[in-house]
Amino acid sequence: MINRTYELMFIVRPDMVDEELDKLISTLETAVTSTGGTVKNVEKMGKRRLAYTVRRFNDGMYILLTVEGSGGLIHELERRLRVTEPVIKFITVRIDEEQKRLDKIKKLRDARKKAAPAPAAAATPATPAAEAGEAAPLAQ
Amino acid sequence: MADETKAPVADRTASETPAASASAPSSSGPSSSGGSSSGGSHAPHRSGPRDSRDSRGPRPGGPGGGREGGRKFFRRKKVCKFCVEKIESINYKDVRLLAGFVAESGKIVPRRLTGVCTPHQRRLSSAIKQARNIALLPFAGRSN
Numbered sequence: 001m002i003n004r005t006y007e008l009m010f011i012v013r014p015d016m017v018d019e020e021l022d023k024l025i026s027t028l029e030t031a032v033t034s035t036g037g038t039v040k041n042v043e044k045m046g047k048r049r050l051a052y053t054v055r056r057f058n059d060g061m062y063i064l065l066t067v068e069g070s071g072g073l074i075h076e077l078e079r080r081l082r083v084t085e086p087v088i089k090f091i092t093v094r095i096d097e098e099q100k101r102l103d104k105i106k107k108l109r110d111a112r113k114k115a116a117p118a119p120a121a122a123a124t125p126a127t128p129a130a131e132a133g134e135a136a137p138l139a140q
Numbered sequence: 141m142a143d144e145t146k147a148p149v150a151d152r153t154a155s156e157t158p159a160a161s162a163s164a165p166s167s168s169g170p171s172s173s174g175g176s177s178s179g180g181s182h183a184p185h186r187s188g189p190r191d192s193r194d195s196r197g198p199r200p201g202g203p204g205g206g207r208e209g210g211r212k213f214f215r216r217k218k219v220c221k222f223c224v225e226k227i228e229s230i231n232y233k234d235v236r237l238l239a240g241f242v243a244e245s246g247k248i249v250p251r252r253l254t255g256v257c258t259p260h261q262r263r264l265s266s267a268i269k270q271a272r273n274i275a276l277l278p279f280a281g282r283s284n
Binding site for chain 1: 228229232233270272273274275276277278279
């Protein structure tokens with residue numbers, strides 16, 4: 001079942017050329033699509049100062065890759081990243097559970113918002129058949 | 141409470157003088173064994189203050205949240221920043237949010253000082269650890 005969403009963030013050494021970086025990203029993308037996953041998003045977060053020295057580098061280019069696929073896909077991606085010389089650090093986070101939770105909260109919030117202005121609009125025609133109970137005393 | 145911890149020691153030495161006066165001042169080894177042998181009567185004493193301390197601990201947990209700090213007394217009820225501002229997702233990527241909960245030394249600030257509620261503290265702590273792994277936050281700041 002390929003329905004897991006992962007977020008893969010990796011740091012590339014700062015003295016890397018842009019085209020090489022794009023080549024690397026496209027290699028990873030082909031690896032993803034060949035194993036039956038989808039690349040949701042690629043974001044280059046730019047050069048940042050590292051909080052500590054990694055492999056004698058003090059800055060790095062951060063790249064964020066959002067991927068949808070199976071666990072084996074991540075295994076393959078990480079293997080590739082480990083071998084790639086310019087990549088100095090990476091972390092993979094699974095985000096589908098978190099997304100589910102956020103969507104649920106958003107749905108609840110939207111439902112609550114929809115229930116609140118609806119009786120406020122219905123208070124003017126003074127319909128006793130308002131959904132929320134507060135509309136009834138307001139109208140009367 | 142401090143007197144209770146000192147009392148068994150005093151009782152032990154007092155009871156041991158007629159029984160084995162030579163063993164008490166000789167070395168710490170025999171005296172400790174002697175203490176354990178006569179500790180059957182004193183074991184409840186020794187665990188007594190500990191038990192009462194444990195039972196005292198959770199009870200003033202509510203208002204005494206600042207009391208454990210030591211000299212600080214009754215702190216005003218700190219509210220959880222995430223609950224108030226309704227921040228749902230604590231991501232390892234928003235360094236500015238996380239950095240507010242990290243000390244200068246890089247340590248994660250305890251919940252009793254920041255007033256964060258438990259589920260949010262747990263998520264915050266794992267986010268900080270993820271950020272540390274990807275060099276967004278330091279493991280150790282100014283070495284002191």
